[in-house]
Amino acid sequence: MLSKEVVVLDACVLYPAPLRDLLMRLALANLYRPLWTEQIHQEWITNLLQNRPDLTQAQLTRTKNLMNLHIRDAIVINYEYLIAQLSLRDQNDRHVLAAAIHGSANTILTFNLQDFPLKVLEKYSLKAQHPDDFILNLIKSQEQKVKSVVVKHRCALKNPSKTPWEYLETLRNQGLQLSVLAMSNWNF
Secondary structure, eight states, rough: OOSOOOEEOHHHSSSSHOOOOOHHHHHHHTOEEEEEEEHHHHHHHHHHHHHHHHHHHHHHHHHHHHHHEEEEOOOOOSOGGGOOOOOOOOOGGGHHEEEEEEETTTTEEOOOOGGGGGGHHHHHOOEEEEHHHHHHHHHHHSSHHEEEHHHHHHHOTTTOOOHHHHHHHHHHHHTOHHHHHTTTTOOO
């Protein structure tokens, strides 16, 4: 990778812990530069609290704070002035696009590609990308570095620990089918 891609992480990719953790580890390895906003944080936290009564606000706030601490300059601020000028199918996604524009991002990482039409994004030199395609591109451009991150990630899992197969199955369940296929021949 010649230059580090700047990527706004939509709430939907931060919602599932295994994917969020992998994305954070890839960022900490300097494979890309992630961006988010407090509103994006609030969105994934609110949805998790609604769907996972076993989690607490304090636990998720701790996770958010650790993300903000370890990924410096990831929080986009003062982007709100752009929101009213933007038009998307789902008006609730305008804040994500505004953060991407204001943060000079290249990419919006999301499962909801249909919410960010190419015709709109092209005006701002942006693209929307599915996490599977994004991680697969990282593998293609920096395979050894990604492999090192993946091995460390799997080995760090303690509660519960996972075999390589279980780890790959977890990632497959996160929608990372192509990335898992590329990782499946790694010895880890």
